[in-house]
Amino acid sequence: MTAGLVARTRAFIRDVVIPAEPAWGETLAAEALAGLRAAAREAGVYAPHAPAAYGGLGLALPDWSPVFQEAGYSPIGPAVLNCMAPDEGNMRLLELVATDEQKERYLRPLVAGEIRSSFAMTEPHPGAGSDPAALATTARRVDGGWVIDGEKRFISGAEGAMFAIVMARTDAGDGHPAGATMLLTPLDADGVRIGPSIRTIEAAIAGGHPHVRFAGVFVPDADVLGAPGEGFRYAQVRLGPARLTHCMRWLGLARRAFDISLDRANARELFGARLADLGVAQALIADSAIDLATADAVIDAAARALEDDPRRGADLSAIAKVHCSEAVYRVIDRAVQLCGGDGVSSGLPLIQYLNEVRPFRIYDGSSETHRWAIARRAAKDRAREVAAGEPRRDVVDGGAR
Amino acid sequence: MTAGLVARTRAFIRDVVIPAEPAWGETLAAEALAGLRAAAREAGVYAPHAPAAYGGLGLALPDWSPVFQEAGYSPIGPAVLNCMAPDEGNMRLLELVATDEQKERYLRPLVAGEIRSSFAMTEPHPGAGSDPAALATTARRVDGGWVIDGEKRFISGAEGAMFAIVMARTDAGDGHPAGATMLLTPLDADGVRIGPSIRTIEAAIAGGHPHVRFAGVFVPDADVLGAPGEGFRYAQVRLGPARLTHCMRWLGLARRAFDISLDRANARELFGARLADLGVAQALIADSAIDLATADAVIDAAARALEDDPRRGADLSAIAKVHCSEAVYRVIDRAVQLCGGDGVSSGLPLIQYLNEVRPFRIYDGSSETHRWAIARRAAKDRAREVAAGEPRRDVVDGGAR
């Protein structure tokens, strides 16, 4: 089934979506998006990742990558197929954690594209930024529900979203530990204030990245997502795949940039040779081919691991995130170089693509934060092996010192 | 004298220019620029590179770097000091090649900031792009002058410029060889058509980067710059230093980005430590410090060589161009990483700076074109040494094979 869906998605993106892409500096109008989504449904490519019972195609996570890459070949492809962040990650979280009743109210219209959603975790300094443990927003137990107070920032998609999944710190209560709790919070609730959007360099995510303030916002018990106090665990459930789907989508855009640059290199004559035959161009092309193939392979490995062995899946998805976000950036950057002046101007969309993917090296954990965590995990895992009886290799393998 | 000028420029940029910087997406108004230039004259920092006889400070090329770096600390600094491309390179070329009469008409008002200028060499494919030998624009000898026909592209600063120095292919004539000739061409001359500007990602150069078409444009003999047929030689005279001054200015902007990121790293707490004390941040900071120092050193080496040994100066300025354009990009890119979400949004100017310097890896010869030329030169220089008697080391140093 996947191969067919990949082919259909590929054809749909190239035949229907790319011709509808907005010009530089413009965004896709709501009606145009609705029309494209209708066409996607008709073509049998809509919401590939969402559960079939709620309007999607029910694809299993290890099969998402080739489909999402085809979708990402157009910057608006994921929005058209309704598999863009943050909605896509919220759909998965709802699928895995929400009650049936919550699924009807939140998941079904989300898959249908009738509403948009948001994920409200990040906070202004010194709250939960790179360090989730610093969570400052609270939800206080009250009769029949919870009252949220706090401030969030970089809340992607919040403008125009129907609801947000809000992470808040909660005390221990009857049967649940102290920790973080996720609350399904309509953004038109009393006490919610959406600030002015921050202007960022990318444009692909509808609804901006505004600050959102919660002042005494009441959320009834029925809108608690999963068990109270388990929010950090759910955040991991969401984040692993959400990181990977970013990798998949942007890898698709990197393939687009690579194709643009190959077409240029195949056509352009320079110093009496085809650009594609000039060695310094070949070095760029080869490095990009290697980046694309290794990114693809590590996404696959991480997606399989997320299903088979969640701990290893979390490790690998972090590694995949760092590698892919940097590989994707390099591929587009090299395409810019190969296309010269057109690469940095409106002559080609490449510099826009470069700006689209630049923030991915920062959001969902910056490359540096992940590297720090990856190193600590590697050192700890090894220390555990040694504690369990493995000999210290630097001692055993040591010679006469 | 240089140390005093550096200090004055530093103070002027920080006290006067930075507060006048336009907001994201806006450009400096003409009157504001005029006011700032008047202030610069008053402060004794205006046109440091231009000859004293024509209104500048007459600094020698090997001393430009620290002053230009201070100017470049603000994206509008070089424009305020009137040492921005393409005018700055044109001033130097006029100083070295123009007649006294031409200097009065073109150089004096250019230094004064009364007019702007342009340098028209690059052509649409398959003309003179990376490969100047493909020059397609012609200047035909006619009575009392020359008639230019051809099309140029990416003519930075052409909108609103009073004149352009046009490179055109010319036949051999009385006493001069076939080759390229430079012609001082007023852009309001009959037959000049300035096309719509190309939208590029950077904004620092006034006057855009439009196409310019020349259809039967007459230029009198008095406006030929230097000797006919010597255009390629003059282009080298201009390009070596012009490449270097780009390096100097953008290195200044990289220092600004570095300071922004250091201030953030010194102030921000993360995971219970100062960001500046976290190792993955330290690795970024150290690599940028190394990039800044090596860029500075190679600019100095190239500037000294350009005065002492033009051939070596040309080689070194090409190497400096590649190293600095890439180092400057990396430094700003790392500053973006260190500043997280603010780095890719209007929260800080870093992502704008990154876009400002991105084209520098392409214009004035892309990194790849230069690498190709550098490699060929290295191989040829060595072949010449071997031809002159040096033993082939791969043979002499070879062991039992």
Place this chain on the structure above:
Amino acid sequence: MTAGLVARTRAFIRDVVIPAEPAWGETLAAEALAGLRAAAREAGVYAPHAPAAYGGLGLALPDWSPVFQEAGYSPIGPAVLNCMAPDEGNMRLLELVATDEQKERYLRPLVAGEIRSSFAMTEPHPGAGSDPAALATTARRVDGGWVIDGEKRFISGAEGAMFAIVMARTDAGDGHPAGATMLLTPLDADGVRIGPSIRTIEAAIAGGHPHVRFAGVFVPDADVLGAPGEGFRYAQVRLGPARLTHCMRWLGLARRAFDISLDRANARELFGARLADLGVAQALIADSAIDLATADAVIDAAARALEDDPRRGADLSAIAKVHCSEAVYRVIDRAVQLCGGDGVSSGLPLIQYLNEVRPFRIYDGSSETHRWAIARRAAKDRAREVAAGEPRRDVVDGGAR
């Protein structure tokens, strides 16, 4: 089954093989090797890749990687398990192409470890080096067989090998095209002369890397491997997996180096902190973890592709070769840095490991040769898509130019 074999191999290498590793500068004695192989057979880990009918464990190619990585954790592990180059690649080629009678004579004793073998393709300049098409060694048709004339170089393992698979250029004949032919050639045949071994920096391959000269060497028809004229095709059959198994084995050694460096980093105090907690060390550790994971993933992807889609498998195995050979080198190089003085001395085996893997960036196609081929293939594949109707993206995606 694979998981069990991986665990057994892991235990065997650590418990039995590592304690038997020779000291720096020494090599494993033949009797010691024989004893270790007997132990490997007993432990059920011997010749994992070889067909069960001929004495191996019959593992399928996509399952080799984790086992070979465990074997490669010791520099002598692959020799002990008899899955080292060049024998391992020759076994596979014999399995796929040889006649039953040839398998009895060559494959069975090879798997048993009774003989060693060699693969004689590379020639002195200007013959078949990086460019196999330049094959200069010939095999001339004679009555009942062929006569080989030519010279080969870097014939790994030739000293002491019982036979070599010799690639020779052959004319078209009855029913077979002109091309290359593979001949099973006993190295004690008349006319074979094995030259002095070239001293290389690595030591893992038994039998050195000598020149081998063939002067009128007769090979009977029964020892032609596969069909005459098909040698280049068989070479591809051998090379794809052979490249990958090098990646697998050396990746295992890189894991050893990584463990050594982690044990040191976990134990060593520096500037008042554990080395593993110092950021610049963390950056090295994280980059190595990323290299190990992406290398592992791309090996897996290539191994699966080699079974499912040979053309894609060939592409991916070339990419895997470049990525892994460089990643493995970087990982060991970083381990050297983490261990300071011990890293470059006999205090630890790391600098030996570094020298062991250095040639892998050159043999089986250097990184540069592969990059060149990868770039050409990428450009050609894309040109083929465009020829088949895909729009030229640099034209279609182009804006107003």
Place this chain on the structure above:
Amino acid sequence: MTAGLVARTRAFIRDVVIPAEPAWGETLAAEALAGLRAAAREAGVYAPHAPAAYGGLGLALPDWSPVFQEAGYSPIGPAVLNCMAPDEGNMRLLELVATDEQKERYLRPLVAGEIRSSFAMTEPHPGAGSDPAALATTARRVDGGWVIDGEKRFISGAEGAMFAIVMARTDAGDGHPAGATMLLTPLDADGVRIGPSIRTIEAAIAGGHPHVRFAGVFVPDADVLGAPGEGFRYAQVRLGPARLTHCMRWLGLARRAFDISLDRANARELFGARLADLGVAQALIADSAIDLATADAVIDAAARALEDDPRRGADLSAIAKVHCSEAVYRVIDRAVQLCGGDGVSSGLPLIQYLNEVRPFRIYDGSSETHRWAIARRAAKDRAREVAAGEPRRDVVDGGAR
């Protein structure tokens, strides 16, 4: 004068020294070295850096680089010219700090090549390794002198050296502070025990890198070098230039490797083209040319700064050390790639050169230790500027957040 000395040194190295280089694995015999030194004296190129009054040529530090680079073009060149570590750094320290009487006894015979010397600072873990503050060796005040107790490791050149400059921790005493003190210690003194040499991967430094133990070794007051308690300051005086001279010498060897690879690339045909014309080779060549030029430039900048502004000189020499040690390694590594199989075998000396320079990324402060220090210094310097009134740029330059 320098230009002439550079040319003479160049000629001497090529005509006299290179033909005398020992084969792989062998070292220069003492008599051969003595003969070459006599020839060097005759040629007027001996001991260029040493003070003229003590037998050298008295070159000023900013002029050393081109001469040392010529010397380093042969791995034995610096030993022949007697400007190799550790003697060269000791000569400079003696010149700057020693008494006249000490100069006669230690400096004069050292310059003459009659004796060798050593510098004993590094200690076994957890003593003074990367972190000099951990100095564990002590010198106790006794009547008429000091008594040293402690252990040193990696004491380059100690075997056969006449004396070592020993760093030892000392208490405060009459007029001098607590700190480190340098003591000129004959290595045949009672209580000195030189351990077995550690086998390292490089071979250029005569006298190995053994452990040296000091058990109650008496040193009279006359052999204290400089003032007691000032050892760390003198260590800095020694280390800045000593790091730089390593850069200079190894940069010379990198040029040799570059020449070997260029000669090969100019001569070798591959795939129907000269290797030097193949693009992936050109990319390697260009990157090496850039590395050589930037390394040269930053050495010059650091050498000038060491004379003009010691603090800036110390900063720049650390940056130069990191950049040059890594650039030199990359240049030789690329030369290995360009020469294929010969690059990793005794066919060419390149892999030996690679092993010679590998430890330089570790000794005199590893790249990681220096990066850590460079980052801390950059952050502190900037914090000091801000404390002195510079506005915090991340605040002032911040937009609407």
